[in-house]
Amino acid sequence: MDGTVLVADDDRTIRTVLTQALTRAGCKVHATSSLTTLMRWVGEGKGDVVITDVMMPDGNGLEMLPKIAEDRPGLPVIVISAQNTIMTAIQAAEAEAYDYLPKPFDLPDLMKRTGKALELKRRAPVASSDSDERPDELPLVGRTPAMQALYRLVARVMNTDLPVLISGESGTGKSLIAREIHDFSDRRNLPFVVVNASELNELEGPARVLAKAKGGSILFDEIGDIDDEIQARIVRMIDTPGDQSPRFMATSQVDLGEAMEKGKIRQDLYYRLNGAAIHVPSLRERVDDIPLLIEHFLTRSEREGAPVRVFSEDSMELFRAYSWPGNVRQLENAVRRLVLTARAEEIVRTEAELVLGAQPKAGPLLGGSDTEKLSSSVERHLRRYFDLHGNMLPPNGLYGRVLKEIELPLIEIALDATGGNQAKCADLLGINRNTLRKKITDLDIHVTRRRKLM
16 A cells, blocks of 8 residues: 555554554554544644544544545545434445444455545435434434444435435334435425325325425335236336436345245345345344443433433343344343333342343353253254243244354354465365355355454
């Protein structure tokens, strides 16, 4: 890489690591813990790329982006932040940041993005006149890699006209994400219309929906449950939207790719909706976000006039161990119930057990003891999973989900053990290298040959 990089972060360790890595890569680096110093450098014409934290001792890095764009049009700014909410990603995108990475970040990934920023010109900034009217916080919170990837994807697609297909289990917040894409897009002042099959039963149904949307956004809720005739009407609706063309989005609990192969979803509808695919992770895929979500729901309840509550360590441990078949929606309902029924400010384990139905602590999938066989551990895990659904069967597609849950950590751990060397990993697993590459792509596994430093 060739160029000068301006680094602004109040963490001395991060400044040191970035300075050393960028210098080794051939860049000149100016590092500071002050936004004031950064803005002076920018005003003096220094730097080809800026890397800045958000929360700095003397200000907010995001708030400086419009000033940087005014003083130095085309200067790429990469935002890094420990404020790990979707709002940060959206604000960074709205402020026309060149890129956004949450902390802790992968150093090789940041270096790669910096290299691209040095080569590419930044796109022209777009002013936002009503950003002050937007809410200060969103219910989509999480620090796990799965949620950070979701934030970045939402931020990238929100101001495009691509149709969006949002998949995920019930209770993960699919409709909420669609709503946020609309509310933070250029169509925010136009209607957001949620459509179900009954509204399209009549021949004039699509026309009424389009008239209601007025060029805003249309969300087809649970598109996988709509019959073939209505699907055909949606296809014609998308193809002939009229003068005020809306943005089309859809949610689905089922894998529409598999549904299409089985003939349950029309191919033409699937390809029209699948412009941008967003998968919302289940709560089981981001257990480390549970304490953060609980804190959010407790704070919101307190703002609504409920008594102050905190979770004891034991009750928090029980909530983390629970399987949450109802996902975030179930978690919120459980927290709200505890807020109302707890006898004291601290919510204790016995109270949490009553709300969760005395759910036993979940054991690890790969062996509950040193001598337990893998098959026994898997059997125990699966029996618990079925028991959680009571008299109901789990959602269809269980075979593929179970294999994926075993295959994903197996490959990730094997890659980590072999230092990211795919040839060694394939030998270790006893599979063909091309097979491993395909699985890495299908499972969306990030491979790096170096360990994370930050």
